[in-house]
Amino acid sequence: MGERLEAYAHDGLTFDVRDHGPEDCRVVVALHGFPQTSRSWDGVAGHLAAAGCRVLAPDQRGYSPRARPWEVSAYALPALVGDVLALAKAAGAERFDVLGHDWGGAVGWALAAQHPDRVRSLTVASTPHPRALVAAMLHGQALRSWYMGAFQLPVLPELVLGSPALAGPLLARMGTPDPAEVQALLADRRTARALLNWYRAAWRPMLGRTAWPFPRARVPTTYVWGAQDPALGRWAAEHTGLCVEADYRFVALEDVGHWIPDERPAELARLALERMASVP
Template sequence: MSGRLTSFTSDGLTFDVRDEGPLDGPVVIALHGFPQTSASWSGVVPPLVAAGCRVLAPDQRGYSPGARPADVASYDLARVVADVLALADAAGADRFHLVGHDWGAAVGWALAGRHADRVATLCAVSVPHPAALSRSFLGSQALRSWYVLAFQVPGLAERAFRARGGAVVRRMLARTGMPEPEAAVRLLADPATATGAVNWYRALRVPGRLRAGRIRVPTLYVWSDRDTALGRRAAEGTAAFVDGPYRFVVLPGVSHWVPEERPDELAGLLLEHLGAHPLER
């Protein structure tokens, strides 16, 4: 196993990464979502480290200062998936456990579906399998995802994020139940970061976009019933796209921001999942 990482490279870009836990422990790669950084896992990592895991939490494309390409095509899922594999390679991890929240979960579904040989287990938090999410747009999910369309307008989101000293985005995030929105407000106040973060959504229109495929690896999906962005229909429909061992857990009374709102509970679920499907070494 390689030494401790503070950064890695992929596609000519340099990514910051948090590397905690024993170097010879089973590797867990934790992927954050929008609009956050690896800091969103701060409450989840300590129990994993205490259990002997090595946790790698990168600041993903658009969030790391050295990895903020301006063009939308650079945020295609295929490239983001390649970033995670580059991180695993830098850590010397042929196989690893994968956990993702929000956009990190979307990356997780795609990576596990296309590179099952590298992924020992998947834990997706909040975001369902993309095919289940697509099916749900025939119902109420379309209304929940209004912001995805708004983000497609060039410059609109960036201006909104900075409007009135961040008051607009602060109010929007508070309404979703985000426990401490100030870090996200500061993050989106930076124009380069704001464009990079929103380009994840704009890349949804990139032709030939990578599809997740069916999931064969052991999978834990954690969804919370007060998630204002993602509804129950897609959450319950995800099982139809998982062929491997599957566990679906609903957290009642919890918002979209599961890693911050219930870090200990999420860590406990993760450790149960990893214990049931240990990484062979």
């Protein structure tokens, strides 16, 4: 029933995975965001495991030390989706539920759009559907997303994030949980580049419009948003339901910020369990 540390291979890379709960039961894949690791799910996973779920929380591409390619193209969305499908295959899970936060939510939206035969249900914390996020740029979101443009610069973002004196105030403003752990993660230049490459790889198709409009999700979905989130605003949150072609629930937590798995683990676990119970 406790946590197990495991690994699996895909695309020539090796990913570290935290495996919580009984092995022979419903599988939930929990995908973390920037700039955290699989540890961000520890609180939520404990509640889900106690309810009889097996929670697989990988350190995603760039976060796992043995899965840190250098090229920006290696972080394109199809590769990130493929990593999750490979994890499910390694676990013997033909179908699975997805729980995502921040960038993990973006991967979850893609899985729910492209692989409804594999994804049983989706619960996303913080991250609106990418289609709604792009549309929201004309409704105030562009000001909130300034850092996405800054992260496109070569070298400089790695230098800033790797400097405690410069990154410390930024992380404090973001309210990042465990800032010391985050700073330790970003102190390594190669790691910082890998994490920033998620943003760089995502920006390219948006500029070229080669991958838009982003497909709508096609599985039962619950979207949980914190009204105090400084990065992701209300317009995109309230319009995300237009991007789901299945049963949908939107939950706004008015007194919560961006880091919902850390701030409200029990409530997020309850909402995920309710969503999973709605799907056989």
